[in-house]
Amino acid sequence: MTHDELLAKIVNYPDSILFAQYYRALRAIAELHKPSGGWFCDACANPNDEVIYPCPTIQAIEKELL
Secondary structure, eight states: OOHHHHHHHOOOOTTSHHHHHHHHHHHHHHHHSOEETTTEETTTOBTTBOOBSSOHHHHHHHHHHO
């Protein structure tokens, strides 16, 4: 799944204020963990280790959304 497809799946369903807050938080995490140049996760990469996208965080979100 592409990063844009993942963000499209995280839709804010305003059933309640609490659910809306959870969806906003989940979407913020997904937006932070975006691919850099298509290969590495921006949020997980550091000078010593570049994490291939999708990183474990995005993989966990995708697993639960399927």
